[in-house]
Amino acid sequence: MLLCCKVYISETRNEEAVEVIDRAARREPETVIVNKFMDHDYNRVAYTLVSYVAHDSIGCPIYTPLQQSVVAMAGAAYEAINLESHCGAHPRLGVIDDIVCHPLGRASLDEAAWLAKTIASDVGNRFQVPVYLYAAAHPTGKTLETIRRELGYYWPNYMGNQWAGWGQPEILPEKPNEGPEMASRARGVVMIGARPWIATYNVPILSTDVSAAKRIALMVSGRGGGLPTVQTLGLVHGEDTTEITCMLLEPNQIGADRVQKQVEMLAAQGGLDVEKGYFTDLSPEMIVERYMKLINADSS
Template identity: 75%
Template sequence: MDFNPSFKDKKKTRDQSSLLCCKLFISEARNHDVLDAIEQAGRLDPETIIVNKFEDGAYNRVRFTLVSYVMHDITDSPIYSPLHQTILAMVEAAFGAINLEMHCGAHPRLGTVDDILFHPLARASLDEAAWLAKAVATDIGNKFQVPVYLYAAAHPTGKALDTIRRELGYYRPNFLGNQWAGWTMPEMLSEKPDEGPTMVSRARGITMIGARPWITLYNIPILSTDVSAARRIARMVSARGGGLPTVQTLGLVHGEDSTEIACMLLEPNQIGADRVQTRVEMLAAKEGLDVERGYFTDSSPEIILEKYMNLVSAN
């Protein structure tokens, strides 16, 4: 995408509100010099806006939420977004500063740059989000020689993220029974990636890249260190365990004195956080466990859009 639109063209497209949002998940949250370097790389282009950053020290994981516009050609096909080069700059900073072999945390991960998810905002379409996801995947696979697996709308058959992760052993802790440390798989992949080599760098691991409609991430603290109980509750809440449709969950250690149900709500307008909270509280009560009110790890798309417009106007 070697395209350099004029300011006039950029202004016109931005006013049309054809916007994409990217959630960039990186396996680091404890080294703030590293996080600052990655964030600085994300601020080099003022037309890409970092609207949120969520750090979790226990999980040793950070998520940046970025927004920018999409430009189209005369056939209305997407041809350019500032997000593309911004994401690559942040990925390069992460790969240059983080060694996955030295990483340890309570959240599963397969790579230094673990997951990159694109959402359409405002007038943008899911096809545009998938277009950018595939373009970024090609560059990460080729430039950084990192295996990339595509999922959801970016995958040729729409393969689900959790299906690919399950095939790759993402959900199996490999350290102290409940945490993840270092590289967790053979260096030669049995499942061929969509982009990049089949040989894995132990320092960089694998990157997942997808595009899908908006999802909500909602975590519910359990006031207990019994991770087995948390996992039982998580499974009974999830669609996979016969619980709530379109809800995916993980029961994880979170700090020294608590666990947590990490929830991914795939259709938050159908099954939202309140319903998940109620189900967790009911199941936890049967285990004799107390539950705190859950929290969202990101803003709603409406608030993200408002933040973007305010920040880009200030710039």
């Protein structure tokens, strides 16, 4: 059985730092990097890692190489990146913004939650970073969006549409699940959760009007009365465009095609042109296929 970890790190422009993190991710030969998505405008990189999970005699998960890989990446990131020097057009609250664990194939959500909580304990205690658990890893299933709103994640603190440095109080308004109760300005905090598969899909708008992008994003989202199970942000993306970034919480129910059509319709009402959107990761089926291909190639 396989588990997947997506690790979102706040850096792409410092190539040396990214290379250090890459080396840490490759240290464990039984963990496979199946995808790496870098966005220089957001100054953010997303890694998709996959490995097996082993169980004890009664079927409880006891080991996966993913744990060592993700913790090694965290250590490398905290050594190489100072959040106070970071700036980008995507919200974040830490050097490592988010770690999410997904079950693949016949693996269960409970196994993904076990991995998330194990990583959270390691990261919080070893690196002294406040950790907020969410979804299946949280004792009551608290959502990622709720925690982010409580911590001020969605509000830019630089030039009206950028996130720079640590922009929150060092004494955190909500108690973390692991690690210290005060945030380091150099490292920030990290969210770690477990959930069924989600898809991330971004739609470029050929306009620099970020207010219009935010209005469209809200109207597309379930929170704004649009598509249920779709969460969105309207963000600046480069010098000439904005972007609707979307999390599709149930992509088999409401997929990218519906999101694309909704964005196009709303943008047209405002006289704005839209480009074809793009996924930032592979589908679960493609991830398993790539994992099997890469792990077999390494063993041959």
